[in-house]
Amino acid sequence: KQEVTQIPAALSVPEGENLVLNCSFTDSAIYNLQWFRQDPGKGLTSLLLIQSSQREQTSGRLNASLDKSSGRSTLYIAASQPGDSATYLCAVRGGADGLTFGKGTHLIIQP
């Protein structure tokens, strides 16, 4: 059974810092990995999707990498802003059609 772990569970940093969120998964047989953002009480916003054949994807100040063989992904956020404060979720798609999620990293960017 696939398990997804996200470290750290919570992170608080001053505005302007670059930061890295980590995601690991136990079964490397995945089709893709998706990073989401969730604001309090809201649904999920898709940030980046990495296919299993890809190593990284970039969108603006966000960069996600995937090392499928070691079961790891990182989300790099450059020049963090208070508006980046949210919970960031990592999810993988394996053999079944749905996604398996980690519990998320709760990020606070201090102004």
Next chain:
Amino acid sequence: SQTIHQWPATLVQPVGSPLSLECTVEGTSNPNLYWYRQAAGRGLQLLFYSVGIGQISSEVPQNLSASRPQDRQFILSSKKLLLSDSGFYLCAWKSSGVNEQFFGPGTRLTVL
């Protein structure tokens, strides 16, 4: 563009009462549809998914059921709610042949 709707946004129900949550998608045809639940202290868990009308797959045994009466409509139901059914219910969709999933705004269910 595609849009996904969920209602109601919030719901407070007594134990033993029935449940019906609705999800609809606009701007696409024959989407794959999903129901997830986010319970306190736990990650998002896939409950059901559907690849077509009347086709439902269940991921975990539970007190809930799902139905897809129309191409872009997905319904989550229960005949008798339990306290453990409380949580944040999210509907998602993706186009067949495309990997990215998109989520709705969610329904906050509290069972008392």
